[in-house]
Every structure is written in structure tokens, then in C-alpha cells.
Amino acid sequence: MAEPELVDVVVVGLGVGGDEVAGKLAEAGLSVVGIERDLVGGECPYWGCVPSKMMIRAANALAEARRVDGLAGTAQVRPDWAPVAKRIREEATDTWDDRVAVDRFVGRGGTFVRGSGRLDGPGRVRVGDRVFQARYGVVLGTGTRPSIPPLPGLADTPYWTNHQAIEVEELPASLLSLGGGAIGLELAQVFARFGVQVTVLERSERVLAVEEPESSEVAAAALRADGVTIETGVGAERVSHDGQHFTVHAAGGAEFTAERLLVVTGRRAHLAELGLDTVGMDPDQRYLPVDDRMRAGDGIWAVGDLTGEGAFTHIAMYQAAIVVADLLDHARRATAGPDPSGTASVVGGAVGAASGVPAAGGPASAGSGSAGSGTAASGAVGSGVAGSGAVGAGVGGPQGVARADYLALPRVTFTDPEIGAVGLTERQARERGLNVQVGFAELASSTRGWIHRGDGFIKLVADADRGVLVGATSAGPAGGEVLAGLVVAVHAAVPISQLRHMIYAYPTFHRAIETALHDLR
Ligand SMILES: Cc1cc2nc3c(=O)[nH]c(=O)nc-3n(C[C@H](O)[C@H](O)[C@H](O)COP(=O)(O)OP(=O)(O)OC[C@H]3O[C@@H](n4cnc5c(N)ncnc54)[C@H](O)[C@@H]3O)c2cc1C
Numbered sequence: 001m002a003e004p005e006l007v008d009v010v011v012v013g014l015g016v017g018g019d020e021v022a023g024k025l026a027e028a029g030l031s032v033v034g035i036e037r038d039l040v041g042g043e044c045p046y047w048g049c050v051p052s053k054m055m056i057r058a059a060n061a062l063a064e065a066r067r068v069d070g071l072a073g074t075a076q077v078r079p080d081w082a083p084v085a086k087r088i089r090e091e092a093t094d095t096w097d098d099r100v101a102v103d104r105f106v107g108r109g110g111t112f113v114r115g116s117g118r119l120d121g122p123g124r125v126r127v128g129d130r131v132f133q134a135r136y137g138v139v140l141g142t143g144t145r146p147s148i149p150p151l152p153g154l155a156d157t158p159y160w161t162n163h164q165a166i167e168v169e170e171l172p173a174s175l176l177s178l179g180g181g182a183i184g185l186e187l188a189q190v191f192a193r194f195g196v197q198v199t200v201l202e203r204s205e206r207v208l209a210v211e212e213p214e215s216s217e218v219a220a221a222a223l224r225a226d227g228v229t230i231e232t233g234v235g236a237e238r239v240s241h242d243g244q245h246f247t248v249h250a251a252g253g254a255e256f257t258a259e260r261l262l263v264v265t266g267r268r269a270h271l272a273e274l275g276l277d278t279v280g281m282d283p284d285q286r287y288l289p290v291d292d293r294m295r296a297g298d299g300i301w302a303v304g305d306l307t308g309e310g311a312f313t314h315i316a317m318y319q320a321a322i323v324v325a326d327l328l329d330h331a332r333r334a335t336a337g338p339d340p341s342g343t344a345s346v347v348g349g350a351v352g353a354a355s356g357v358p359a360a361g362g363p364a365s366a367g368s369g370s371a372g373s374g375t376a377a378s379g380a381v382g383s384g385v386a387g388s389g390a391v392g393a394g395v396g397g398p399q400g401v402a403r404a405d406y407l408a409l410p411r412v413t414f415t416d417p418e419i420g421a422v423g424l425t426e427r428q429a430r431e432r433g434l435n436v437q438v439g440f441a442e443l444a445s446s447t448r449g450w451i452h453r454g455d456g457f458i459k460l461v462a463d464a465d466r467g468v469l470v471g472a473t474s475a476g477p478a479g480g481e482v483l484a485g486l487v488v489a490v491h492a493a494v495p496i497s498q499l500r501h502m503i504y505a506y507p508t509f510h511r512a513i514e515t516a517l518h519d520l521r
Contacts, residue, residue, distance in 0.1 A: 004133035007031045009327065012117035012274070015042020017304030017316035017323075018141025019105065026109035030136070030331065033119035034110050035127050040101040042143055042304075043162075044313045051088040051166045053185060058084045059193040060198035063416055068457075071453075077511045079194045085169045096143070096167075099231035119275035122297050126275075135330040137299045139323060140274060140288065141316075144267035144305040149178075149236070157241035159261045162187070169194050170260040176248055177266035178236060181358075182413040185219055187262060189415050192226045199229040201248060201255055208413060210388055211473065212426065212459055215419045218475045220375040222415055222455065231256070269306040292403040293326040294319050297383040301327060309411050317403070325401045374410050407470075408491035412480035420483030423471035423490040429461050434470065437462040443476045447507035452477055456509075458516040459483045468493040474513075482510045496520065 011022040014036035022034035068075035089095050102112050113127050120265050123134045144160040148154065148405040160168075165187050175191055177184045180202030192198045200207065205217035207223075207230060220230050235251035237318065239261065248262035269287050276283040281297050287308025288296050296302040301323045304316035415420040429436045443449030443456035456476025463470045472486035489499055494515065504511045 002129050002131045004063060004124060004131045005033075006133050006135060007111070008331065009031050009033070009137055009139065010117070010132045010134045011035065011141060012119075012125060013037075013042070013140060013142035013304075013306075014040045014101075014105065014112075015143045015304060015316070015322045016044050016313050017143075018042070018139065019101070019300075020320035021139050021303055021323050021327075022110050022140065023105055023108040024320070025327060026105070027099075028324075028328055030328075031108075031126075032110045033113055033132050035115060035125065036098075036115045036420075037114065037116040039096065039098040040105060040112075040206055041098060046093050046096055046098075047166045051092045052162075052183075053414060054087055054092055055084055055190045056186060056416075058087075060416050062193045065431050070156040079429075083196055084194075086165065102378055116273070118273065121278050124278075133339065133503045136334060137301055137327050139301045139303060139327070140296065140306060141303045142269070142306055144269050144311060146263060147266040147268040148263055149265050151236055152238040153241075154239040156264070157239055157246060159239070159246070159260065159263050161263055165262050165418060173197060174201075174258035175262055176201060176246060176256055176258040177258045177262045177264060178203070178248065179266070179386070180230065180232070181210070181261075181264065181266070182208065182411075184262070184264040185223060185413060185415050187264070188228050189223050189226055192228045192391050193222065196256070197227070197229075197257060199231060201234045201236060201250070201256060202230070203235060204232060208419070210425075211413070211419060211421055214457055214459055215421070215475055217411075218417060218455055218457070219413065219415050219419060222417060242258075256384060267305065267311060268417045269308070271306070274403055287359045290404075292322075292405070293401060294323045294404065295326070309404070309406055310411070312409075312411060315406075315409070322402050322404055329401050337456050408487055410483055410487045412483065414480065416481035418452060418481075419474050420474045420480040420486075422483060423469070423488045424460050424461055425471055425473075426459070429463070429470055434466040437464045437520045439516040439518070439520035441512040441519060443512050444511060445515050446512040448509050449476065449512060451507070452509075454509075456512075458482075458486075458512045460513075460516045460520060462520050464494060466493070467495065467496050469499070474510075476509050476512075478509055482513070485510055485513060 008030040009025050009032045009034060011018045011034045014022060014034045017038055022032050025030040044050060062077055062079055064397055065075045065077045106112055116126045117125050117126040120131060123138060125132050125138055152325060162183060163405040172195055177188045177198060179202045180200045184200060186208060188198045188200050198506040208216045208219050218355060223230060236248050237251055238249045240247045245257050248256045262286060271285055271288060272283045273402035279297060288302045288306050290296045290302050290307045294301045294303055303319045303323050305311045309315055408423055410422045426438055439460040441458045443454060454477040456479055459473040460469055470490045472490065474486055500517050504514045
């Protein structure tokens with residue numbers, strides 16, 4: 001057995017969350033080993049948020065050009081996928097090469113190891129024939145992978161996950177999307193706008209089933225207007241492939257056929273691979289539960305999708321900031337005893353000095369993405385969403401370390417119109433027994449919405465007893481951007497009376513919020 005190499009922290013999985021934690025801890029002066037088996041940066045820059053939003057940007061440009069007729073003259077649009085594929089290859093992913101991201105991590109002071117990491121007892125991680133013993137802690141940031149339903153026949157077919165859909169160079173003539181959640185709808189609309197015959201098959205009675213029913217209606221109507229066929233309540237029973245086409249055989253004898261099959265039926269963590277049993281933890285859980293400081297167990301922290309707290313890059317970054325602050329606090333206490341001031345500093349050097357490792361020099365927020373070559377994968381996720389400097393800036397717990405709080409969790413489905421939501425849906429609020437009030441306004445009730453001819457709405461969910469919003473949805477041409485004000489309202493529990501007395505700029509989309517506030521009942 002290899003002699004364990006002693007380091008301060010081992011981070012397994014350098015996706016959005018793990019890369020951020022590992023880089024920040026290394027900058028703070030800790031000796032950090034970061035282990036990644038695929039590409040540093042993870043799903044978001046290579047097969048998720050960034051390339052999919054590039055696709056959406058292109059598809060929306062087509063849609064906007066098609067709106068010229070009757071509004072501003074005439075326009076002829078000839079879609080071409082080639083520039084989209086090229087942009088994803090060259091600008092987003094460096095042709096799926098993480099060299100720049102690896103260099104950036106090493107430049108921040110980390111030690112990089114390519115391979116699959118696995119716990120091998122308390123504080124110990126094995127990767128290939130190397131074993132690392134962590135002085136302060138192990139951070140798991142291994143994310144999720146597509147959850148493939150156990151449909152007979154499916155495994156033997158060349159179905160697509162988001163990976164093949166993002167990497168596609170030439171579009172198929174037709175596509176079935178098995179799954180009508182956010183990812184399925186975003187990709188379905190993109191491909192339809194580029195001329196692909198798309199059918200969405202959704203098991204639930206409505207697409208986007210986790211959001212408000214009104215959101216499902218708006219999204220379904222928009223996709224149908226783009227030529228997408230939406231079939232809900234479809235219980236897929238088996239899949240066949242004849243070498244050219246896929247057929248999904250559904251309950252009741254219905255069959256759906258297309259050239260490609262995209263499976264987007266959710267994602268799952270693969271805990272069984274992580275050696276959790278060697279530290280007395282249950283590897284058979286769906287996700288790895290963590291406390292509000294992201295601690296999964298003694299000396300083990302977890303970050304990102306595998307915690308099951310919401311599969312979003314902004315959640316991974318939010319959690320990463322908490323992990324960094326808590327781990328630095330833990331390391332400082334372990335080395336130097338309690339801080340008489342009772343506060344945890346996460347500025348570079350504070351722990352470095354304690355652990356005998358020279359400080360990286362400069363604040364923990366410095367440098368994210370700065371070494372990038374300009375591609376999104378090499379820097380944009382880190383620098384754009386990093387929340388740089390936010391570490392430790394949140395509301396402090398007893399020890400000054402920010403605690404995770406998901407009450408105002410924002411999420412955006414980037415269909416056109418965009419559907420942004422924060423906090424509780426009406427149904428969730430009622431299930432919690434709140435004294436619920438709901439306010440609604442069509443976007444067209446605002447002058448800007450009417451001028452724009454854009455579909456959408458604002459829906460507010462209030463706790464009447466407290467006089468605050470606990471949830472909201474903003475659907476519209478800029479639904480994800482309009483959401484920001486609603487996130488502040490939910491996050492800071494701004495009194496509704498105060499929201500009603502705000503001044504809303506005329507004629508913006510967000511004036512519909514004011515209308516919805518006056519509709520609360
Ligand atoms: C198509 C698509 C679009 C999306 N769009 C958005 C969006 O618009 N906005 C948004 O906020 N989110 C979006 N997401 C979600 C976002 O990508 C994830 O929430 C984010 O990537 C989670 O980061 P993570 O660090 O938890 O995991 P990941 O990014 O999945 O990274 C985990 C890393 O761990 C590595 N790994 C796993 N096991 C091991 C092991 N044993 N040893 C070593 N390495 C290991 C993996 O190779 C991977 O690189 C999208 C996702 C998809 C699929």
C-alpha cells in the first residue's frame with residue numbers, strides 16, 4: 001500500500017463547487033490536492049449552463065429575426081448550426097480541453113491529480129496508486145450524472161444525454177426529448193428554432209412540473225408556437241432503435257419516433273463510488289445530506305449538486321463560499337485554538353500562517369478566472385459566478401461563518417419567454433400551512449409588456465401573517481432578470497407595504513410586479 005501523502009485538504013471532484021473551494025483554500029495558503037477524473041470546471045462550462053446558453057442566444061436571435069415581419073418590415077432567416085457549434089467548441093469549451101483551468105488551479109497554489117478519488121478511511125482519499133491523508137478535511141464535490149430510466153431497450157441504443165446534445169455538429173431532422181423539465185425544454189426550443197422536428201414526452205401532466213402551473217402553460221404555449229409537439233402524461237414503457245430511428249413505446253400503445261432521442265429525465269449523485277462506507281456513512285442515499293455549514297460528517301464537507309439542495313451553479317458557488325469559510329475556521333481552530341475575537345477571517349494568510357504554509361499573498365477573492373485564455377470553460381464560470389469576496393460576508397453564525405439558507409433560492413428556465421422563480425410556489429406555501437395570499441399580473445398589463453407583445457406574468461406568493469413574500473415567479477422576455485427584485489424581496493423579507501410604496505420605473509417589465517402586489521388576496 002502506498003505511503004499516505006500528508007496535505008491540509010483534499011477536494012474530490014473539481015466541478016463548479018469543488019474547483020472554487022480548492023482554488024480559494026489554496027490561495028489562502030493551505031496545501032490542497034484537487035482530484036478530477038474528467039474536466040476541471042465540471043458540467044456547467046463544458047456540457048451545461050454556458051454552452052446551452054450560447055445555443056439559446058443563437059436560437060433567440062433567429063426567433064427575434066422572425067418577429068421582424070409585421071413589426072419592422074420583412075426578414076428572411078436561414079438557420080445554420082455551424083457557427084453555434086464552432087462557438088461552443090472554440091469559445092466555450094476549448095474543444096473540451098481543461099488545460100487552462102488546470103493551470104489556473106495550479107497557479108492558485110493547488111496540486112492537481114487526474115483520476116477518480118475515493119474515500120479510504122477518515123481523512124484519507126485514494127486516487128490510483130496514491131493515497132492522501134488530509135490534515136483538516138476532505139471536500140466532496142462530485143456532482144451528478146444524468147439519471148437514465150431503466151426502460152427496456154434504452155441502454156442498448158445510442159441515445160443522447162446533454163453531452164451529445166451540446167457537442168452536436170450537425171442537427172438531426174427530428175428529436176424526441178424524454179423529459180420536459182428545464183433542461184429538456186431549453187434544448188427542445190433551441191433545436192426547434194433551428195428546424196428540428198421536436199417532440200417532448202413528459203410523464204407528468206404538465207411540463208416544468210416543479211414550477212407554478214402558470215409557468216407550465218406559458219412554456220408549453222411558447223414551445224408549441226415554435227413547432228414543438230408536447231405530449232404530457234406519457235408513460236414510456238420501452239425504447240427501440242432500428243439503426244436509423246428511435247421509437248418510444250408508451251403505455252396505451254402510443255408510439256413516438258424520431259432520428260434522435262435525448263434523455264433528460266433528471267440527474268443523480270453516484271454516492272456508491274465515493275467510499276462513504278469507509279467513514280461510516282451511507283452510500284445508498286440519493287444525495288449526501290449536509291448541515292448548514294456544508295458538513296456531511298466528521299472532517300467531511302460536501303458542495304454542489306451532490307448535496308441535493310438544488311442543482312444550480314449558483315448554489316454550488318454559494319455553498320463553496322460557506323465551505324471555504326468553515327474549513328478555514330476549522331483549520332485555524334485546530335492549529336491555533338479558539339479565536340478570542342470569535343470571528344473567522346478568511347483573508348489569505350490567516351490560516352496559511354497557522355498551518356505553517358506560507359500565505360498565497362492577496363485576498364482570497366483574487367484571481368478567479370484571471371488566468372483564462374478567454375474561453376468560458378477556462379475562466380468565465382469561475383470569474384463570472386464566483387461571488388468572489390463573498391466568503392464570510394454572509395450573516396455569521398455563532399462562530400462568524402455564514403450558514404446556508406435556501407429560502408430565497410432563485411432558478412431560471414431559459415426558454416423564451418424566460419421563467420424565473422424564487423422561494424416557494426403557491427402549492428408549497430399552502431402545504432406548509434402558511435396563510436397564503438396570491439397576486440397575479442399578466443405582463444401585457446404593463447405598458448412595456450404590451451408594447452413588446454411578449455407573453456409572461458408575475459405571480460407573487462405571500463405569507464399574510466408576516467406580511468412578506470415567500471415566493472414569486474417572473475415569466476417574460478427578461479423573466480430571469482426581472483426576478484432579481486423579487487429575490488431581494490423574499491431574501492430580505494421586505495414588508496409588502498414597503499414594496500407597494502416603491503417606485504417602479506416606467507415603462508419596464510417589472511412594473512407588472514407593482515400590479516401583482518396590489519392584486520394580493
Ligand atoms: C444542460 C444543462 C444546463 C444547465 N444550465 C444551468 C444554468 O443555466 N444555470 C445553473 O445555475 N445551472 C445549470 N445547470 C446545472 C449546473 O451545471 C450544475 O448545477 C453545476 O455544474 C453543479 O456543479 P458541481 O460542482 O456540483 O458538479 P459538476 O459540475 O457536475 O462537477 C462535478 C465534477 O466531479 C467530477 N467527479 C465525479 N466523481 C469524481 C471522483 N470520484 N473523482 C474525481 N472527480 C470526480 C466530475 O467529473 C465533475 O467534473 C445546467 C446543467 C445542465 C446539464
